Amino acid sequence: MSGSLVVVGTGPGKAELMTPATLAALAKATDLVGYGPYLDRVPVTRRDQRRHASDNRVELERARHALSLAAAGREVVVVSGGDPGVFAMAAAVFEAVETGDPVWRMLDIRVEPGVTAMLAAAAEVGAPLGGDFCAISLSDNLKAWTTIERRLRAAAEADFVIALYNPASKARPHQLVQAFEHLRRIKSGETPVLFVRAAGTADAKVITTTLAAADATQADMRTLVIVGASTTRRVGRWVYTPRSEGTAS
């Protein structure tokens, strides 16, 4: 077993948000495996490095391919966007290990953390994640919509700040509409809502609105939505959630 597998995230997009540890792993790899647009972010540092680009929907298959390459002695890096452990490839790799060839369990596997989308989105607008928060993916490709609804209600009732990953796609235009409906039943209409598109890139765009006025059609696949807690507030062009529960003092 001379091969290895490292799972990395390229961060939100800008090269300046990719960690040196991730860059070093990428430079050392003989093989890169990932969704094409993420591979395109990786600078070419070796002419002998093979790139295995795949479609976005085949995560488990891609993970198995990467593990096979590592088992054959290659130095493989699996490339995600953001942080690889948040709605990305790391979980798919370990699922493939659990359900695949027993020799894969003996491989040298490592995960390198990165800057996940909600942190980049929060930084664009101030500090909306300043208190307790949760992260929910609205994609029901892999879980029931009823589970998502239950988590939205629980998060609203316990007054977490809520970061919504994968809020909408062409195949799923209605889920964010429904999510806002659930949240409006529990939270004040004045709650700040942020649509942050392409956070952590040169094209970042922020819409700051309220839960009452939030228009779900303003989200697409590159948008991260943050719904504030009861304490989340605007100050000038910024939005933040105070560390304390009371009014700012």
Next chain:
Amino acid sequence: MSGSLVVVGTGPGKAELMTPATLAALAKATDLVGYGPYLDRVPVTRRDQRRHASDNRVELERARHALSLAAAGREVVVVSGGDPGVFAMAAAVFEAVETGDPVWRMLDIRVEPGVTAMLAAAAEVGAPLGGDFCAISLSDNLKAWTTIERRLRAAAEADFVIALYNPASKARPHQLVQAFEHLRRIKSGETPVLFVRAAGTADAKVITTTLAAADATQADMRTLVIVGASTTRRVGRWVYTPRSEGTAS
């Protein structure tokens, strides 16, 4: 208003996990403001850079000091650990802006995202944050313990993975004990629990246990605790949460 203020996070500890954008902001600053141990992580690149180290408990005071320096024309960087927007300095800066000198609202203020502790902790053990998750600080310095209890119960009932920041300190040894008691009433005793100490540093240490067996005295100020969802599972030395709700397939 020629001064500026950038809020950065140094990441979990290792220099290789600090982003190039953060390093660039640090190198450009005339003044660094932060808790002493975080300032010590910043490489010295300019002889004329002033360092203003302060105690850990005076966040709002430190934020006001940084804003005063920026208003006086200095290029100030406020230095947090991890990501500055997650239980760190960014919220304190905006709270100081809201409640302080009105001219501070006209300052050039920016936040640079970083790698927060739970991402580094998750990477040390696999992919435990692979599904929906929440982050709760157990410190009740700034919020009521009853609020924390309500959030713990809601997170357990809705089957989130739970990352616990600030799980224990010398002044608060009993809160993690109580948190585990709440979670045990709702979640299976077999739920994986991870104590990750000094994640993202050369001294990282992981304890993998179960909710039934978890011993709160194993956490200290440098520990991040992750409590799994019902689907979180072990495979070899790793722990991961599958992206899907069902069993791995």
